[in-house]
Amino acid sequence: MTLPYQVYLVGGAVRDALLELPVIDHDWVVTGATPEQLEERGFQQVGKQFPVFLHPKSKEEYALARKEKKQGEGYTGFICDFSPDISLEEDLERRDLTINAIAKDESGTLIDPFNGQQDLLDRVFRHVSDAFIEDPLRVLRVARFAARLHHFGFTIAPETMLLMQAISASGELSTLSAERIWKELEKALNTCHADVFFSVLKEANALEKLFPELIWKDNQVTTNILSQTEITPAQRWAVLSKNTPLTELTQLHQRIRSPNQFKILAEQTRSFLENQRIPMNAVSWENWLISVNAIKKPQPFILLIEVLSRLTNSRFEDWQKLRDTIAAINAAGLIKQGLSGAELGQALKKVRAEALDKTLSPLIS
Incomplete structure (x- = not known):
């Protein structure tokens, strides 16, 4: 389908391709268009707050370029502006990390206004702008990326870690919903380095705020078990939470609303070790x-x-x-x-x- 406006591949798909990782999901940004123009071409809008549309054939997500302004608390406290005159660079500027702020146009040319390619080469997680501090979810996202890409040797830029610590100190982590916290945790548990997720949260002073009941101890035995490819996400959680007393672990599961397969396995593991x-x-x-x-x-x-x-x-x-x-x-x-x-x-x-x-x-x- 030929569109009368510009379409760019953005975010994780570009990042993973540059890292030579399998690309599973494709996210697209459209500049110079209105919702009505996309709907006329068969795109279906999903959600009311953000201008995101499903392609009529591929069902991939196409989002109108947008800017965000912080108006309230938490990761939902934003007002979006998605007028047709918003540029691709303005859209990319609202993203969390430079490695996630690279776009590719229809000819294959990369657009990289925040030097994400260099940070990919240097293996550095670096925030795009100071607006990073406005979204508490980004603490969890950076921790999750650190777990997923740990085998590449990525580190977190000191100035980015300072912003993560500032978010922790602000109290905004308390605005994150249980579902959102669990979603990021589950993604981390799908990696072979899920322990890194908790290491980063601890360094960011966020671990006790997000998982106050959890007693987590980083050691080589745990790391070796977690790194085994045949282990399931639920088994990784059971290993990571093994030092947490059963009473506290039960409370944690209730608070973050973990699925039963994770809850039961972790509690049975802890119960055996405890009793x-x-x-x-x-x-x-x-x-x-x-x-x-x-x-x-x-x-x-x-x-x-x-x-x-x-x-x-x-x-x-x-x-x-x-x-x-x-x-x-x-x-x-x-x-x-x-x-x-x-x-x-x-x-x-x-x-x-x-x-x-x-x-x-x-x-x-």
């Missing part, structure tokens, strides 16, 4: 296996023991053997003996414990 001690006898193992639904929910149990085996420096196969041992026991024989109700339950527990006792592994003994 169990290896070696344990067969009765204790049986009680624990039932408490985590090892029989009824084998897939979540596998995620749990993958974490616990790493944290306790033990063999995953030994943990799996525990579950297999009790899963093989059928209550049918006990029912034929006339047992039912609580009596059946106690008898079943006894049979399971006896079976575990006969197959003691190095993990149990």
